Amino acid sequence: MLSLIMAGGLGTRLNLGEKPLVTLAEKPMLSYVISAFEDAGYSILVVVTPKVPMTKNWCRANGIETYQSDGKGYVEDLIECIMETGEQAPFFSCVSDLPGISKDIIDQTYDLYHKSKKEACSVWVPENLFSRNNCKCNYSEEIEGIVACPVGLNILNGLNIDNEQEELKILLEEPKLTFNVNTREELKNAEKFFRNL
16 A cells, blocks of 8 residues: 655744654654554655755665655645556545654554545544644544544555545544644754654
């Protein structure tokens, strides 16, 4: 099964260079996501844009395959990649700045998705865990009676990529998934959290 890692953003709010290569506990954030999917046994394709030439070079130097999209936006780049590569099976998509992702989380997500028989799934974490870790939740809705935020980990069906897909919303009590690093303050909080793990 393919895993697409979306790594085309500049991270202008961080202002520390290309966002996927911003270091957290001395490792580029992108490397945490790649390692998790490698540990889980998935093939990896990193989707880059013209905005992140250093990220593309880093992937090349580390033997990671990339697809360069036009850079029109997250959803547009994802659809473009799937259409161009002709991927027709279900696949993972994940943001490149989710350092708390792990093999166990990926395995659990896939198992719940597979059992659901739905076309797609997304992973959510209770909003109160974001607050507890001083992380910002940009969007929330009620999942299983709990206000929750999406973390940027999804499964989609490549065969039906340009249509809306029936979706399973998975709620996980995983504090480490609250760290989707967009600001220097969030980076500082993440540094503290991951150094103490």
